[in-house]
Amino acid sequence: MPEIQRVLPKYMQIANYLRDQILRGDLRPGDEVPSERQIVADWSVARPTAARALEALRRQGFVESRQGSGSYVREGMRPNRLARERYSRARETGKIYPSNERAEIVAAGYSPAPEAAATALGIAVGADAVRRQRVIYADDHPVEISTAWYAHPIGELAPKLLVRERIRAGTLVYVEQSTGRQARYARDEMSARMATSEERDRLNLSDPSAVLLVRHVVYDGEDRPFEFTEAVYPPNRWAFEATYPVF
Template sequence: MPEIQRVLPKYMQIANYVRDQILRGDLTPGDEVPSERQISAEWTVARPTAARALEALRQQGFVESRQGSGTFVRDRMRPNRLARERYSRARDTGKIYPANERATILAADYDAAPDDVAAALGIDAGAQVIRRQRLIHADDEPVELSTAWYAGSLGEQAPNLLIRERIRAGTTAYVEKTTGRRIRYARDEMSSRLAAAAEREHLRLPEPSAVLLVRHVVYDGEDRPLEFTEAVYPPGRWAFETTYPVA
């Protein structure tokens, strides 16, 4: 018989919450994280539980303690910000990017759907699609090159997709608002490969260089694919997904 998943221990829920703040960019390298006393008061837990949450973050490499000063986000933290973190940040703060990140839209036009794009969107290969490509910098360093595709029929409902300017509310939120299709869930697939010439140029990589490849598909409430994005990230950075109990 299938079993209901057990809830994570309280200390791990707290650690995951702080971890997500770090991954979203709400807490940046060098920022102080809440103390044991603050965590204990805010979460209504005993001090040992708060201490264990901070220790879990230390063991995972997110924070470091400084004698007599407190606990801080590690200076060398270089996480890739995946779509999940950006959705969460946009929902809670109304902003997609933290202060040290910026995005440049490199392309916004119609194109013929490549085979993998057509398969992800559930349309015919070669059908007209909207293509938006962006380059993200963090602290003036290129950290992500991504291309998002949408069915060409969205061009009339969401014309800003075809303008080479940032959509301040976020592209997904804009598509939701203009089409009335509510986002229900998304799926990420991760792999790696050698960077193409254009990717090396944008990400300032030598030849050859490996990149992390993330394919991201967004689905609406009727399980229909709405957006397909392929993003590449330079080496030396990493993606952290989740912490889960092991029976």
């Protein structure tokens, strides 16, 4: 029989929590991270546990120490946000982007669903579906092209999806509120391919350039898909990170 996984050590749980804050943009390059004393107070752990958590983040390349000052998010960190980071930030803060990021909605309306979107949503290829595309900027540099697709009925229940204006709380929260369907889990598939001419133009890439492609499907509590997104990232940025035990 499969064994239940052991819980991560306390120091790693603390390190993962701080790492997630960095990936979400709550802690930005140059920001000071909690000190050992603060971690001890917040997490009710011993000083060596707090010290080991910060050391793990240093060894993983997320933070750097400054003599006599403390620990800071490493300068030059340029992580992209995957959907999971944006979802958690939106639910906790009501805002999907940190202060140095913004999104420009470049397309919104009904379009024929391509094969990947149709397969993911369980609709016919070429059927009218909601298409909503945005370009995301970090520090005024384009870092992601994201194209979300929804089945036609969702557009009738959530008409803001059809308008080229930002939805401040995030599209998923808005779709949940509009349809009464709640997101329960999501699945990501990641691959790489050559950038299209449109992608090169929007991301300021040379020809040829490779891009990272993330296909993201959101499911409700009845395992029904209701959002499919293709996100394209430039080659000079990384878009995901995971720390996990090896048994």
